[in-house]
Amino acid sequence: MTRATDDIIIRTVARILIPFIQLYALYVIMHGHHSPGGGFQGGVILGASFILYLLTHGLEEAKTRMSEVKATLFSSIGLLIFSGIGLLCLILGSNYLDYGELSTILKVIPAQARSLGILGVEIGVGIGVMAVMFSIFFDISTGGSIPNDGENLGERDE
């Protein structure tokens, strides 16, 4: 599953399609509050684009774009953004994830602060879900153990 495919059609179609999938995922994340979608759905689409890259270009090439270390780092960063905005609201003297209080540090009216707050939370959720999706697929497709050289990948399948 993690070997690069030899078919030039699949490689070329994936290479052309992946930037558009990622752009569409960013659109879904950004427009989450007035169209279907949101942080989780956009993150899933963004993760699916990386999964498509791993499927078509192989494990070795995918590790140069998004390695396991980077996926763990991105999931932690996404959770940090999400909970950081919530805790910032808590520190400013309101409830957890009550974005109206952010107007004092963003210098905007509370309605705009609520819109910006939910946007920030959705960006955090999107990054986290993307990294966790990719990490789950990474673990499953390599059988739980990530080989160092990738030479013995063919023997893992029974």
Add this chain to the structure above:
Amino acid sequence: MNSFFLFQGMGLFALVLLCLYRGAFGPGVLNRIAGICAIGTKTLVVLLLMGFIYDRVEMFVDISMVYAFLNFIGTITAAKYLERKGELP
């Protein structure tokens, strides 16, 4: 005009049943994969027709695009799994 889209959707649904037969009883795995992929394509068009019926095309276009992406990735995954299996000694 709504009934036109409705009957169009019903016709596509009948075609989905035909593809489902091919996916369930089809001889061989490749026929099953092709049947499921065709079901995905027809579902995409049915979603767009639903958008026309409910007068919210811009919302259903988003959903059907996601459906197309995920259908593409799922088909490639299934095909690649079979390619891997075929090489075993």
